Amino acid sequence: MRFTPTHRKGIGAAAATLLLGTGLSTAAPALAASPECATIDSAMQVTADCLDPTYRTPVIDSETDETLPTPHHRVRGHFEGTNIQFTIYLHAQQDKAQWDGRFFQFTYPVVFGPGQDTSKADDRAIGFALSSGGYAVQAGNASFALGYRHAAAAAKFAEQVAAKYYGSNRPIYGYLYGPSGGSFQTIGAAENSTGVWEGYVPMVQAIPQPTSYNFLGRAAAQLILEDKADEIRAALLPGGSGDPYATLDEAERTVLREVHALGIPWKGWEYPDFLLGRTGYQSDQLDQSRPLANDPTYVDDFWSADGYLGTEDSPLGDRIRAELAEVGDTVAHRWNIANRFYYRYLLPAADEGFVGLDQFRHPDGTPLYPQRAVSIAPYTGGSAGSASGNTAFDGSVNGKVIAVANLYDTDALPWHTDWYRQRIEATLGDAAAGTYRVYFNDHADHQDAPVAGERAKHLVNWYGMAEQALRDVAAWVEDGVAPPASTQYEISDAQVLVPDNAAARRGIQPTVDLTAQGKEITTTQVGQSVRLKAKAQVPPDAGKIVRTEWDLDGDGVFTDAPVTRVGNALTFQSTVTFDEPGTYLVALRVSSERNGDPTAHFALAQNLDRVQVVVTPSR
Structure with missing residues (x-):
């Protein structure tokens, strides 16, 4: 509004x-x-x-x-x-x-613990x-x-x-920002307030959904693909085969295609424990054993009515019936399996822009599967409504907006940010270019700092990029300085795809291209040196590389390698040897800063790249 x-x-x-x-x-x-x-x-x-x-x-x-x-x-x-x-x-x-x-x-909006x-x-x-x-x-x-x-x-x-x-009686400019549930509040404020804040930075943006298909899809993957998680991950790692379907049967292939066509990032398999709810706060959310209070007959229909997966004559239908029989036909387990596929049976209108659900429609837009006789709550309903203050999510923002979204985010799916961008552009028309930007970040997921342990091996701290977005929106509001261009991307099968090159990708995140012996994967022997070479680039108008850090043994612990000069396009070299056989994912992490300040603590834009080094025993 x-x-x-x-x-x-x-x-x-x-x-x-x-x-x-x-x-x-x-x-x-x-x-x-x-x-x-x-x-x-x-x-x-x-x-x-x-x-x-x-x-x-x-x-x-x-x-x-x-x-x-x-x-x-x-x-x-x-x-x-x-x-x-x-x-x-x-x-x-x-x-x-x-x-x-x-x-x-x-x-x-939420407190997680004491x-x-x-x-x-x-x-x-x-x-x-x-x-x-x-x-x-x-x-x-x-x-x-x-x-x-x-x-x-x-x-x-x-x-x-x-x-x-x-x-002072000078005018005061305000900037509101928040991640995930906080993005609901931020968008609610942007659409329904004026003169309180002048700029907004919604981060890892959540949107109102007809079902929680982002979590349900991961729950379906947990049920069917958990035993194949390591094989899928290996195929998608740097130097992997690139074919995550190679070792899967037909039921497993169906689920893998389906959950990623929902928009769950392929890159999430770099940390399958989180994707599948085996660690972290999502373990409870992927549990689907609770009955649906608003649709109590769904479970019986799922297991007995035509058109539902529970009765479907297919490899996946056979698989889930076997899962039910293996654990036991209890009420809780019947719900636990049925709920994971609920997103198939409650679709919004075909023109609502939920591209991750288009896979469940015929070419004419009609649903492939039976639809529940349950009204889909209006977009302002449910948790989205309460957290956002019942905003319309129609893109009618009052102020400058820079959205920060992450390409490894399996909670707030990356294409959700594009869903809202389209609403802004539909509402504001040509004025959207002077009001809105979106920055997609690679090697970044839903969670914020600290990035440590397993996550540090392949993820960067994206909060610095959110801080730069806040400074950019302030300069935009107060001084009329337009921020760097939005990240250039395309949507394919509900996946957000960005160019590899920084100049083509735009946005504010640097890109890194690391090789070992000139390749993504190399084989060496214990005691032999491996030559590492990298090129890092910063998008136009986004700053200079000011810091580099190496993780030469793939343990997620990075060692600072001082930059001898700052610049927007730099090359780096190193060598590494290994004392033990094994497979190592060697990484280089770089940080850029808008003004080229190597002493900066805030607003650092980070990215990394990795290569696979297979070390065999010495002869």
Whole structure:
């Protein structure tokens, strides 16, 4: 929904009453003179000057001067009558001159464990904001059903605090960002607020879906392909055969084709334990033994009615009936198998743009399989609706948007970002080019830092690229400096494909091309040296290579190799020998920085490449 603001964002008269130790009173009065925010189609339209009655009274609980992660002044508070808390991180007294009239606000709707608090920013968010000329704001609690309203109320109150603290009445520019569930909140804010934030960075973007086919597809793969995971992975590794189907039977081939046509990245097989839910937080989400409350008859139809996989005369149908018989025909196991294929039987309209589900349609758009007599919740329903504040997801954004998406993401599928890009372009038309960018990152998945252990062998920390996107959106808003071009890509079978060359790929991530003895795979003997050579390139206008790190034995631990000069296209060489026989995946990781600063801690864009070295015993 687009609407026109009546005022440019500024500091209201109520700010004058907010004076306490640095200036502020313990409770701010309700802004009685402000009109209440309007609501359109269940989504509140928040402006700089309207009042959200739920968050009418902010209360400051404490103010402290902190030294970690960097010196800053911290203000903690809450909204009276709610469980929403907020924290404002301002520059330390001696560093006030570093403030450039902006703030950065992270948002996320879920608390995963004890001791976590979504109203407190982590060290990285604090350090990034302060080093980027902004103060940081964060608000939240443990509920998924938050939307963007609490974040907007915290942002507006923080502006009053900041104006007094910094002693300035200059305009303040705000930038909201959040990953996954936080991207729901970010898009909700972009479509339903004006004058609160001027720019938005949704990261690893989630979209409202007719079913959770991204997780269900992985659950289907877990059921059918778990025993073949290592073989599929080996085929897709650098130097592998490139044919993941080679050792599969027909039932296994059917599932492998199907789940990747849903859009689950092929690159996810580099870490099959996560893809298949054998490790990490997804293990519970891939468990499908719970009955569907909104469709209780589905399980009986799946196992008895024509057209369903449970009765299908096919190798896959035979396989799942064998799985049922092997474990036992219990209620839980009947659901556990049936639910994994539910995405086949609840399709949205053919013109809704869900390309990963087109595989289940005839050429005329009609479904291949029986469809459930269950209404698909509107896109604003379910968790997407509660987290987004019931936004329409129609692309009617009010401000600049740079989306950050990752090509190894098996949770928020990469093509989902393209789904929303098309809505922005349909709504804004030619204006979309001056409003929206998308940066796809290779060797990056759904999770953020730290990238350690098994993940570090093939993944980079993508948060630096999100930080650069935030700086770019700020420059776009405040100075009219257009950011680098979007990543160039195409969609094929619901997979996002990007060029290998940095100049053709665009975006902001460097590319790396590593070879061993001039190839992706080489064979050597114990004690013999292997020649490694790499070329790293940065896309146009995206910075320079400032750091290189080698992982010569493939254990995920990288060793710094100082760069003798920075540049946008550099070559690197090294040699390695091995003391033990085995197969090693040798890697080179590079980092670029927009201004070529090798001392930078934030906004580093990383990528890596790997080669396979097979070491045999010496003769």
